[in-house]
Amino acid sequence: MENREIAQYALEALKKAGADEAQCIVSRGKTDELNVDGGEFSLMRSLLNSSISLKVLKDHRKGVVSINKLDRESIDKAVADCIAAAESSMPDEAEVIAEISENADTNFISGALEPDKDRLFDRIQEFLTVVKKEYPKVIMEQLISEYSHTDMLYMNTNGVEFSYKAGGYGFSTMFSAHEGEKASSFIGYGANLNTLDEPFLEIGQQKILLEESGKQLSARPVDGKFVGTLVITPACLGEILSTIVGNFMSDSVIIDKTSPWIEKLGERVADERFTLSTIPLDDRIVCGERFTGEGYPSQNETLIENGILKSFKLSAYGSRKTGYARALNSSWNMEVQPGDTSLEEILSGIDKGLILNRFSGGQPGTNGDFSGVAKNSFLIENGKMTDAVSETMISGNLADILLHIRGISKERLCDGASVLPWIAFDGVTISGK
Amino acid sequence: MIQDRISQFKRDFSSHTELRAQVNTTRRIGFLGGNLVTNLRSEQGGVSARVYEGGVYGFSSSADYTEDSIRAVLKAAQENARFLDSRVRKGKGPFPVIGAGNRNLDLEFRDAEQKRYIDFAKEVDAYIAGKYPNLASRSIILRSECTEKLLVVSDGFDSHSRLPRTHMYVILTANTPEGSTVELVCMFGDSGDFESNFTAPEQLFPEIDRTYEELMKKAEGIYADAGLKDCVLHPNLAGILAHEAVGHTVEADLVLGGSVASHCLNRQVASELVTMIDFAHTLPDGSPAPLPVLVDDEGTPAEDAVLIENGILKGYMNNRESAQHFGVKPQGNARGYLFSDEPLIRMRNTGILPGKDKLEDMIAAIDDGYYLTETNNGQADTTGEFMFGVCMGYEIKHGKLGRAIRDTTISGVAFDMLKTVDMLSDTCVWSCNGTCGKKQPMAVGMGGPAVKCRVTIGGR
Structure with a gap:
């Protein structure tokens, strides 16, 4: 089933089971990730992600269930669980399901919708090479870089519906400088990217932190x-x-x-x-x-x-x-x-x-x-x-x-x-x- | 119980392969000022495969748990390993053989209805609201989790494990005389499901009363005087000391990243009183460790790491790859949090062994210092410089407890600070409510005795 079909099915099932109002968020995605440990490539990881989150109000009582299976049998069980959770809950007039907002866009697309795995690998390798050459005292304890794509849909029983397709890259580094038995504290830095056009070294504060890492080898406590x-x-x-x-x-x-x-x-x-x-x-x-x-x-x-x-x-x-x-x-x-x-x-x-x-x-x-x-x-x-x-x-x-x-x-x-x-x-x- | 759909694929493994089906179940209730703000049931499950080739891993996961998806994740993991191997060509050989076996750990997880959690927490909340109307705020978080794994490996032990833990946090907030607020948390629960941990709300009331009394002292409390001080750390802090100050620096992946421990093997790093072990499944008195591990997610049978x-x-804590690097036997420290997480080197039940001293003698031995009794978080550094938040404590003046102190932080360099340890209490406290963060979260156990040492305390 497509996301929209799944959300419609879940909301109808919740209404049939006694919900006054309900909302459903369905999400599917894929992540491709490369890992570096101790300065060397160590792992390539591919994840197929999915999730469905149901929120129901019954007599102003709230229940929330979240699962990561999108088959009909799992959704039926989640619906029953969600209704049971709401029936066990306490009434609270402040709990609501959103009404339609006038003039709001409902379909969104953002970022890079397809990965360029080879370029991602090359960007990481380029970064590791530059760090090794320009910052020889630095050990890249860990570097994780990934491409993630998500296709998400929100729907509720008041007719509100949004969809969002988004894709982007990310990298995070953790590193420290070393000289003999002297070492700096580790520091981490990361960023989210729409494209791979810019070398990782040039993004945000990454370069400054690498430069400063070496200076921290001679760190000393403040006096008094x-x-x-x-x-x-x-x-x-x-x-x-x-x-x-x-x-x-x-x-x-x-x-x-x-x-x-x-x-x-x-x-x-x-x-x-x-x-x-x-x-x-x-x-x-x-x-x-x-x-x-x-x-x-x-x-x-x-x-x-x-x-x-x-x-x-x-x-x-x-x-x-x-x-x-x-x-x-x-x-x-x-x-x-x-x-x-x-x-x-x-x-x-x-x-x-x-x-x-x-x-x-x-x-x-x-x-x-x-x-x-x-x-x-x-x-x-x-x-x-x-x-x-x-x-x-x-x-x-x-x-x-x-x-x-x-x-x-x-x-x-x-x-x-x-x-x-x-x-x-x-x-x-x-x-x- | 997870249906076994993965064992049949074992015959198809061509490289070093781990295939794991897993479900993480969470039940969570949150009350804030009498309002039920969280009422959640969550399940995250699926299958993953990891393949090792030439010194790199390929990994893949899918939330679908069908024969087709299992076949697909095995194929994708193999392709990922081959892609990376083709690009980096480390040329490493296979791991030393462990040999086949099977070990299961099936702790009971009775999945209570949501109403059970809500009614219990509601009763505790009503008690606090009725007895302590002067509190600025009160909240309750009740969380029950169960991790169930089914693992088959190309070399090593296959296993099925089910590991639940359930905890309730009661958070009380009081006004201070100067118009701000202070908080204190009391925690209940242990490994096991809700039913095995919580039977009657009234059993919790004495500890809530004690926490309220301490909170009132904290509201009237003072800021600690910043600087290097003689301190007694209550056993509640010993576990986090073991975990943060030392544990992370001796995880072999961080050692290979250049942690301070990489230079210190077989050196004196602590007072002779200090012995620290990452227990696999059984404590020295023969009782089960808080979060027992019989087989890790690489199929390594678990044993204690001294x-x-x-x-x-x-020694260090290893996975199979780092154990091969250091030429030692792996001891079962590789674990993944969700089905979609690859195994990382993680602590299991890390603690300091008890000494022979009495807590009252340890306090009496300090002329000017602090007795620190509760912590709320901690962080480590590969240099060994650690810190943890202290949310309850007292001055010690001339061997006697004085005024309560406000929230503060203690810090030090582990292998310097541990050399100042000159007394350890003869009793230990173990807990398993901790969730360690390291790329992935992970449930961990920790424990130890009261520790007398010299440590830097933050303050004003």
């Missing part, structure tokens, strides 16, 4: 403890911003009102130069989301504009539960607007601080307190990047640091999933030995 |  400036690079910023959005703006912390920003909608939560958006429809984003898992068409959205909190990042359920607006997409494709100073200018104004390429820390609580190890990082002294650091910890509060931005670089990097600058935050505790 | 013995680094 001080409060300084933390410059977070694009390679690390996405993870920090995701934590901020999750901890302060998402369903769970808004529903239970534990977010420190619960009363801050329309108010200042960050420096006025800081603007954060989610941009799944942007051309720079590879195979970005076109519709949400709840059945709404995706739109780009500004969450924080010039430091003012414009929107929480709520699902339709979270929205109905709290009365705040639903987020216009459910993606994590983030963009931060550039500043008007160069990275070099920002660094030149910092007396003492750190450039942070990777953060290895405990999961911050809802209050935003964070602490952890600064990895692959460099000391800033008197306006210049100096020594690589090891065994150095940083701590602070995520809400506080957004209000203490020293500078945002005008340079930004795109990895196919986000477009981010370097941001310097003041008031972070940095401690070594 | 990593550190009396402070000396004795």
Whole structure:
């Protein structure tokens, strides 16, 4: 059966079994993946993927079942399971199935729909060759590169229907530098790509991180403890911003009102130069989301504009539960607007601080307190990047640091999933030995 | 039980081949402030094949589990291996022969109705709501998982295994005097299905009460003083210490990638008190390990891997390929998470053996330091520099426990920090709620005693 036929069959079966409303997401895809371990090709992997996810509402009670088999017998069982789960559930008026959105596109195609396996192999080999030649101290501990294609369909009992065919490439690297018994911390970097036109080395922050890896062989702990400036690079910023959005703006912390920003909608939560958006429809984003898992068409959205909190990042359920607006997409494709100073200018104004390429820390609580190890990082002294650091910890509060931005670089990097600058935050505790 | 449709294909294997049928079953319930926000049943199953030729692997998987799809994945895996071999020409020979056999591990998984999970969690939630109305927030996550595998291999042991685990997390959030919030999690459950772990909600109430008391202390708590400190790590932290600080650095694939352990074999890397083992299926007292493995996904019969013995680094964890490289016997550490995942070198039940000290004596031996009792995550580095989040702990002043501390992080360089271990408690705690991340997730067991050591603590 085709995806549409499967979804129609599943929804009809759910209605027959007593569902008031229901939705179905059917997905099929293929992944071709090449793996490198210890600098050498190790594995070629081909996956045939499929999944079907059913959500049903019965008397406002929700049940969700997800399986990866698309045959009729498996779907019949999933339908029965889903109805049973809903009947066991608790009624919640906030649970809904999406209504049709006016004037919304419903069929989408994005990215490369056919793989070029030979070129993918050649791009990897080219990258390994250049790394071996230009960065002889670096060991490519792991490199995974793949082509993935997905054919997805969303359908619900209110007549909403979307389809999306998307294909793209990806690569992720994990590497460290070595000299005798000295070694740098490993670091990972990756990107999503529509084409294989550009060498992997030239994408995003990959080259900078390889160059810096060798310098980290002589890393040393910071002396003592001080409060300084933390410059977070694009390679690390996405993870920090995701934590901020999750901890302060998402369903769970808004529903239970534990977010420190619960009363801050329309108010200042960050420096006025800081603007954060989610941009799944942007051309720079590879195979970005076109519709949400709840059945709404995706739109780009500004969450924080010039430091003012414009929107929480709520699902339709979270929205109905709290009365705040639903987020216009459910993606994590983030963009931060550039500043008007160069990275070099920002660094030149910092007396003492750190450039942070990777953060290895405990999961911050809802209050935003964070602490952890600064990895692959460099000391800033008197306006210049100096020594690589090891065994150095940083701590602070995520809400506080957004209000203490020293500078945002005008340079930004795109990895196919986000477009981010370097941001310097003041008031972070940095401690070594 | 997975129907055996794969054994018949064994006669067709031409190269080193692993053929695996697998189903991962998940049941998940989530309550947030009394709202049932997650009510999910999920099954992911299918078949995969991996073929080794000349030093490279080809792998293929399909969600369809039919004779045609099995034939197709075998063909695709063979073609992938040949394609890669033709491009890289490593010219490596076959693995040393293991010999044929069969071992099964069929732990019971009674698939409870969703209503059982919901009603149980609802009762626990109602207890918390009724008894502790001053909490800023409460949530409950109840998760039951079962991984069932059927494996046939060209050389090695065929097997069928079924490995369930079920855990409930109760997350309590309290307001602090300064207007922010603090959280604390208590965890219940073990290997096994829901019915074998959870019989009556009221059995959980005393531990929830204790967690609430600790949370109140944490709300009034202080930030740790950052720096290198004498600490006692509760046994709850010993497992993650073994897993993160040492375990990952002695996985042979990371050793070949240049981990710190690549230079340290047969060297003193820890205090003589420290012995660390990755147990396959049975703990030293004869009890089953939290997540027993009898045969790994390469068909290697599993046995214990001694990593550190009396402070000396004795060995690595291997798959068949790395074992051949290092000239040692593979011990069954290669596992894949889903049917569509190739086996990677993974820990099984990694722990530090107990010592002879009493916990109270260990605390009494510290003049100025911390007693750290709960952790919520951890990360490793190939340099041996590790960190893990600490979400509950206390000051130690003049040998006595003082004020509670807020969330913090501890870190160190494993082979430096382990040399500072000067006391180990005589009791261990083992758990199997951990999910290790390394390309794929993987359920892991871990454990150990309380550890007195010197470690860097983050703070303000």
